[in-house]
Amino acid sequence: MSPPRQSKYKEVLMALLSLSTAYMIKGDSEKRLSCLIQAERFISVNGFTQTTVSSKRRALHHCYAYMRIMAETTSIDSLCANMASTNISDEDSSQAAFRIYPGVTFSGDIMAMEKDPNVAQRDLHLAIPGSWSLTLFPEMYGVTESFLMLLSQVIRLANERDLSMTEDRTGGLDLKEFWIRAKVLEKGIHLLVSSCPTGKVLVDSLRGESQFESARAQAMYTALLVYFHRRIYDLDAALLQREVDAVEDSLIRAQEAADRHYGSTATLIWPAFIAACEAVRPESELFFSSWFDSCYAATGLRDVSLAKQVFEIIWTKRRENGPDGCSWPEILRTNKIRLMFI
Template sequence: MATRSSARRDTGVHTRSFTGCATCRSRHVKCDEGRPTCSMCAYFDLPCAGYKKDVFFDTKNPESRIRFRRPLLTEEERQRMSQWLVSTAPPKSTTRLLSRIDEESERHASCSDDIGLVYGPFGVFKVRQRQDECSSPLAGESLPLQVVEELESEDTSTSSPPQDISQILETLPMASTFAQWSPEFMQSLLEQPEQGLTPTTPDLLEMIMDQGHLATPSIIMPQRDYQLTTFVPTSYSPVSPLTSPSITKSIPQDAVFLLKHYSSTVISLMTPLRHKKTPWHILFIPHVKDCLAALALGEDLSHASLCTFFGTLAISAFSLGGVSQSETWLDQAQIYLQRAREHARSMLITAYDIPKPAKYKSILMAILTMVQVSNFSGNRHQAEEYFLEAEKFIRLRGLERKKSRKVRLLHHCYVFERMFHESIFICGANSIQRRHVRRAIESSGLSRCSVDGLSFRLYKWQNLQQEMLRVRDREEGENDLHLERPGLFSATLYPEIFGVPEPWILLLSLVIRLGVEKDGAEQDPGGSGLNLKDYISRAKALEDYINQLQRPSEMAIASATQQSLIDRHILENMLEAMRHALAIYFYRRIYNLNASMLQEKVVKVRDCLIQCQCADSSVVHGSASFIWPAFIAACEAEDPEVQKSFATWFDTSARRSGLSCFSQTLGSVEKIWEEKCHAYGKSVTWLDLMRRTGSQQQGLVF
């Protein structure tokens, strides 16, 4: 039996799980796939459920090139589509257009043997239509489309194609899909634009919709940017015979191009690891691709899905706008961002309704997407609002449930970004929105599901060294949302997503919490917070643990990266920069140590950043993770040369990534440097500047 199954795999024969009607598949019976109903269902006198509108490829045998799929349309829809296509092309026009195709093929045959004719969605011809024509035969009994009469009245002696077809043919030497555009190829094309691109088109089905949906792209024309060496598409217009013109217009024309840039470039900014198991590869990209396919097929989407879709396009457009210095892309990013905000607003109104309007993962992905686009665009105040919405949603809908791996991936993404945000955004600790979220969680009765407290207060530990070695069980490890309690959790996903051990994030949380205790004692000396003895004791324990912090072993780093020596070098320097930045943050936040005593650590952070940037001449993987240690160290830099090197790093990162958060963070750092110049020897920190100006008004960002 094993021999028979292996022989079937070798011959490339597909298994019956990929074929057959829904009734036979549910009964595990071999189906003859008869149309419109199979004979097996007729034999057993069962109603045939028909065939789903899915495209499913059998990839278990990579050596076989044979693929199997089910039709997207039912038998009735296919017959109606065939009748509609025939009715749109009368014999006279069809013969004339086919003869013109032959003539154009002969005319171009001398130039190239590889001729790509894109006269329509099926690669045959395109018939000009009136504006008042019917849109689609799939919506019901629609009238046949009328063909423009000018095709019948044209002079048959001329052999030149219509004007619109001539324009298409003229652009063919430059037509290609961006899936083939490597950086080296694009650079060579810019240097020798007369050579152009070949009109060959790869398998767009896998490139665009590898989740089982189909979208047919049109030609994407690159434009030469004379200021920067980059490609900017003029438009992207998905054309499908399955959708009406009104549906096609609702699809953003540059969606596929932006999604490709997001997949290839933007994701690399979020993690230094290049494996395909990150939350963006597993959750975000497939979800956005499904949204694009659903829009192409005219399906209705929830506000959560549309928020994620337009938010992702906004992030990619912001990045492209920054890289190419194109105001067009930045304006388009603002349009997508506004649409994402509108859907986010509608989503949050009904997010807690029963029955639920969307899946838990879909809503949380939408909120996290808005967090990302707010951070990348430099709007930290708006990011604060979405962080609080994410916390509220997780505590009310996520902690009491059994958490799958995908849900835990999303929770880790939230906590990782929230810790860095909380370490800097301190002026809004008692804001109205935070109090509102706290009351909503407490009144729901679900605060019992949270292992940690609802405010960033310090856990009453005694011996930190002993507590950090304590093994936490699954409930404590998953429901200690903001890492309040020290301990080890073997199922953590931080090293797998960001390459950072969980104890590092936990120590940052403990420093934040001790800083909150310090602020509370300064504002209310007679309060119920820590006394001076306990404060000093805990601060000393944290200081010792941070100074003794060990980097992951070389074997652990090699296992995490699974890539080249350059990737390992980048990850090692990122961890080293975070370790020194964590110490700088501790000494400034807890002890308010003079900056002159921290210059050695500042220089070490600077050196790590420069080494990573020199190791990768393109966008450094995980650049978004570098921005926190860069900000913490740069604020304390006193040497003008060191300040200049930090400024150069921020400028280079902004130019390579296209994200304004780098340049805006540099603006905040330069404010602090300016304050130091006018302080006449007085120690000035980012804490002083934030307390004086207020982060909600001035927007101090990192």
């Protein structure tokens, strides 16, 4: 069977991604994940039949990658990996389940190394560490490729950590390799956060859409640091309040810019959720509770309401048992909840 023509390929892939978005709006995470997995299979079979990938295909591949990686951040139930494995060939199952990429040796400079273009454009899930100068993520989503690459790597290492704690664990990383990877990722994330412009004077010097994108990038990058500390180190929430405050500040600035019609706060649900789950002060809890109420009123997204229920459970449990009394991965895993944001 011959591969689909460019127009047909675009039509099919756009339909799958649009359907995935529709299921996200409806709050049906199971069907959304299924659509994303079907999109992956379609890209894997038909997306790289030519030596050079066209600009239109590359853009659609970037759309898929962003949606899939963001979906995986809060799809930590083991059922997610099982579903992926049953829909994709054994050869690709380790990538589909967001496990560590085999044969990659982590070193201090691996994150900054330029990847081979032929490899980079086929690395749908950013499973291979490194940078790619021809990426479209900054143009399309306002974040660097390094943000999504680091996020993908954290998801994978967190999955290995989770698997290491199960009784039926087979294979996996040894402790030395785990800590090597963790330290390399932590350094990369700190460099990413420090690279983002900060400060009221600098942000206020920007105008319109640039101000919104700057604040959004700050929120996303800082939330990645919080996400890393929760998923890899399972850090006490009380130690993350500086980062929680930084995300809160970025959300406020983004909201101010969005009110002038330069952006949608719906694209900030992920960093808001990650930070809200670590809030321990009453004033922070009040801010995030109000932010999610406003977001739900504006979007009507079911997962926004569900996300608020999750972090309110965490707040209650922490008041009863102390700052480290509960975490969002624990709540999602125990209740088999999958949250999938934009």
